[in-house]
């Protein structure tokens with residue numbers, strides 16, 4: 001292959017990756033298109049005047065994020081600076097779920113961008129996983145003042161948004177970060193040091209239990225466990241096309 005050909009190939013590959021990130025998932029011959037049910041291309045929705053349209057994942061996530069931005073069901077909807085909906089690939093096979101935005105996330109409207117987020121990003125990169133290919137979000141979309149624990153009614157109000165996010169993205173696996181997030185997803189208190197590195201399930205999706213990177217920053221003696229867990233998660237992620245983790 002000549003230098004020019006390999007450059008062109010690289011450009012095509014990057015273009016396709018970019019389209020996929022935008023939510024284009026299925027490629028059809030022009031002639032085949034009319035035989036394919038609309039649902040195969042996205043989700044059917046209706047416009048205000050009743051016309052059926054097909055919405056891509058990107059559009060559905062955008063709509064949901066607008067609902068979240070307008071949500072004032074809890075007091076923290078009034079005190080937060082920005083809603084923190086979630087970021088990443090709408091087609092991600094792996095979704096990370098944290099507890100709630102902190103100060104940096106609240107300021108930027110993006111999850112896991114402070115020191116804890118940097119640790120997570122760095123550890124994933126070591127195993128060949130980029131932030132852009134996965135999806136990252138929290139159970140709560142608004143920051144509780146002074147990083148207090150979420151109140152039960154806040155979880156009750158916000159968890160439906162998470163469930164809708166997951167049903168749009170349809171990932172193959174989840175990673176719950178920290179005792180609080182995992183306990184909330186599993187609806188029971190969990191001994192994180194005992195369960196870390198194991199699989200449960202949430203909404204029928206395998207859920208990997210991992211220490212929270214912020215907890216690791218506070219207790220550096222646990223860093224080793226965090227590294228082991230991300231390595232195990234990365235292994236399951238890289239093998240996802242041939243086998244999925246067994247979850248409870």
Ligand code: URA
Nearest residue numbers: 098099100101111112
């Ligand atoms: N901790 C979380 O649980 N989520 C964030 O987005 C940041 C820190």
